[in-house]
Amino acid sequence: MPQGTMLEGKVVVVTGAGGGIGRDIALQCAAQGARVVVNDIGASVSGEGGDAGPAQKVVAEIVAAGGQAVANTDSVSEVAAAGRIIQTAMDTYGRIDGVVNNAGILRDRFFHKMSLDEWDAVIKVHLYGAYYVSRAAANHFKEQGSGAYVHMTSTSGLIGNFGQANYAAAKLGIAALSKSIALDMMKFNVRSNCIAPFAWSRMIGSIPTDTPEQQARVAKIQQMTPAKIAPIAVYLASDAAKDVNGQIFAVRNNEIFLMSQPRPERSVHRSEGWTAETVASHAMPALKSGFYGLDRSGDVFTWDPI
Incomplete structure (x- = not known):
């Protein structure tokens, strides 16, 4: 594990850190000098079950490499449990400097077949989870006059994807949550940013591989x-x-992108105001060349990763 000092003296909470992206973030935070709270409930990709092993295993990896870490197995989707995640940092290390909201589950289903439970479970872990954990850290950040949030969003929300209305809604909501935190807390020297990751993990292990094209x-x-x-x-x-x-x-692999955020594209004006008829005859024909297609993430990121 390469050693550095970019996070020397800092305490960072990483949720969903028992495997995949979260695990690597926890390991690299520790390698850069941070003391890390490794949070993971040890559940399946769909959120079922619970096993303290994954979080503890990552802690053991960090300690074996000479770092400092503590495990936490609370769920981000419940407000009291999310509070205990941050409290673990306070109880163990006496401070909190960074929150990485990485925990997530998937319950993919085409919209017209999606159940209330499939909707609710995903929104609770991703959007409520990011809010609960962030909110629990906010007062500590305000009082010390510093802090950083890193949230995981997704091109499924920023651009679109099939069968992920629950996940996409949560992930685009997280982008708006992050911007609001950034605006509200910048006066306390607190920052909030998002990452949309492309990475192979359990979360996308269900992608079909029935054809040579899918396998490739x-x-x-x-x-x-x-x-x-x-x-x-x-x-x-x-x-x-x-x-x-x-x-x-x-x-995406060795590429880093700065993603756009919604801004006005073009406008059309009538001094006397609009009727439904003039919207149809004037506004829409004038705006139509700027319409967005029904793109999915793969339609926008069409080239092979470097």
């Missing part, structure tokens, strides 16, 4: 290891990123 696609995705995401997460949690706030980045 999965083979490419498998090259995008979780370790590729960790460097920017470590950077965003560090003081080196003191001027980076309210941004959305995407990471």
